[in-house]
Amino acid sequence: MIYTCTLNPSIDYFIQLEEFQLGSLNRSKETQLFPGGKGINVSRVAKRLGTESTALGFAGGFTGDFLKNFLQSESIAADFVEVLDNTRINVKLKTGMETEINASGPIITGEQQEQLISKINQLEKGDLLVLAGSIPSSMPLTFYSKLSEICKNAGAETVIDTTSPALEETLQFEPLLIKPNHHELGELFHTKVSTVNEAAYFGKRLISLGVRNVIVSMAGEGAVFINQDQVLKAAVPKGILKNSVGAGDSVVAGFLASYTKFGDYEEAFRAGTAAGSATAFSHDLCTKEEAEKLLEQVKIEKIG
Ligand SMILES: Nc1ncnc2c1ncn2[C@@H]1O[C@H](COP(=O)(O)OP(=O)(O)O)[C@@H](O)[C@H]1O
Numbered sequence: 001m002i003y004t005c006t007l008n009p010s011i012d013y014f015i016q017l018e019e020f021q022l023g024s025l026n027r028s029k030e031t032q033l034f035p036g037g038k039g040i041n042v043s044r045v046a047k048r049l050g051t052e053s054t055a056l057g058f059a060g061g062f063t064g065d066f067l068k069n070f071l072q073s074e075s076i077a078a079d080f081v082e083v084l085d086n087t088r089i090n091v092k093l094k095t096g097m098e099t100e101i102n103a104s105g106p107i108i109t110g111e112q113q114e115q116l117i118s119k120i121n122q123l124e125k126g127d128l129l130v131l132a133g134s135i136p137s138s139m140p141l142t143f144y145s146k147l148s149e150i151c152k153n154a155g156a157e158t159v160i161d162t163t164s165p166a167l168e169e170t171l172q173f174e175p176l177l178i179k180p181n182h183h184e185l186g187e188l189f190h191t192k193v194s195t196v197n198e199a200a201y202f203g204k205r206l207i208s209l210g211v212r213n214v215i216v217s218m219a220g221e222g223a224v225f226i227n228q229d230q231v232l233k234a235a236v237p238k239g240i241l242k243n244s245v246g247a248g249d250s251v252v253a254g255f256l257a258s259y260t261k262f263g264d265y266e267e268a269f270r271a272g273t274a275a276g277s278a279t280a281f282s283h284d285l286c287t288k289e290e291a292e293k294l295l296e297q298v299k300i301e302k303i304g
C-alpha cells in the first residue's frame with residue numbers, strides 16, 4: 001500500500017491578475033481553490049495515473065474539511081489527524097510570472113504528533129510512505145527522520161521530498177527515492193547547483209550516503225536521475241509554462257505510479273518527468289492523457 005504524508009497541507013488559492021501592484025487595490029481576473037501540499041498532490045496525480053494511495057497528515061477547521069471533501073470527491077482515501085486550527089491557505093499569484101505565499105500553518109500538539117506516529121507504526125513490509133513538504137514550525141525538524149526510522153525497521157520503503165535540514169536527517173535511513181530540485185540539492189551541500197554535471201556529481205554523493213535513487217528536477221531544463229548503476233538525463237519538451245505549482249510533486253507521482261507497476265527505473269524516470277512537464281503545461285495538476293502524451297517526447301540520455 002502507498003501512503004503519502006503531508007504534515008502541513010494547504011488550500012492553494014490561485015489568483016489570476018493582469019498585473020499586481022504592491023500597496024494598491026488589485027482586482028483578480030479569476031480565482032480557483034485546490035487542495036495543496038506536496039503529499040496531497042502526489043496522491044492526486046497518482047490517482048489520475050491509476051495508482052491508489054492513502055493521504056495521511058494533519059487537517060483542521062473549515063479548510064481541513066474542504067481538503068477532506070475534495071479528496072473524497074476524487075475517491076482518494078485519507079486518514080488525517082484532526083487539529084484544532086485551520087489548515088493553511090497558500091496564495092499563488094499568477095500575473096504572467098508566479099508569486100507564492102506559503103503560510104506557516106496550524107500548531108500541531110505533541111499528542112497529535114503521537115497520533116500520526118501510531119498510524120505510521122502500522123506500516124509493514126511492502127508498504128511505501130511518501131514524506132513530502134515542509135515541517136510545521138511547531139514540530140521538530142527530526143520528525144521525518146523519526147518516521148523514516150520507523151519505516152526502515154518495519155521493512156517499508158520511503159520517498160522523501162523536502163528541504164534541508166529535515167532532508168539531511170532522513171538520508172541515513174536509505175530512502176528508495178529523494179527528489180530535490182537543483183536549488184534544494186545545492187542547499188544540502190551548501191553550494192550552488194546549476195548544471196546537469198553538478199546535479200550528477202552531488203546526486204552521486206547522496207547515493208554514497210545510502211540513498212537508493214535520486215531525481216534532481218531542474219524545471220524547464222528537465223531532470224537528472226542517479227543511482228548506483230547509472231546516471232540519466234531527461235530533456236523535457238518545450239511548451240508554454242502555465243503552472244509550475246505541483247510540477248515537482250507530479251514527478252514523484254509519475255515515478256511511483258510507473259515504478260510500482262513495472263519496476264523499471266528508467267521508465268519510471270521518464271514517466272515522472274513527463275508528468276512534471278504535463279503539470280507545468282496545464283492549469284491544474286496533469287491528467288493521465290496529458291502525461292502520456294508527453295512520454296515519447298521526453299528524451300533520456302545515459303550520461304554516466
Ligand atoms: N518550464 C518547464 N518546461 C517543461 N517542463 C517543466 C517546466 N517547469 C517544470 N517542468 C517539469 O516539472 C519538473 C519539476 O519541476 P521543478 O520546478 O524542478 O520542481 P519543483 O516544483 O519541485 O521545484 C521538471 O523536472 C520538468 O519535468
Ligand SMILES: O=P(O)(O)OC[C@H]1O[C@](O)(COP(=O)(O)O)[C@@H](O)[C@@H]1O
Binds near residue numbers: 132
Ligand atoms: O510544504 P511547503 O514547502 O510549504 O509547500 C507547499 C506547497 O507546495 C505545493 O505542494 C507544490 O509543490 P511543488 O511545486 O514543489 O510540486 C503546493 O501545493 C503547496 O502550496
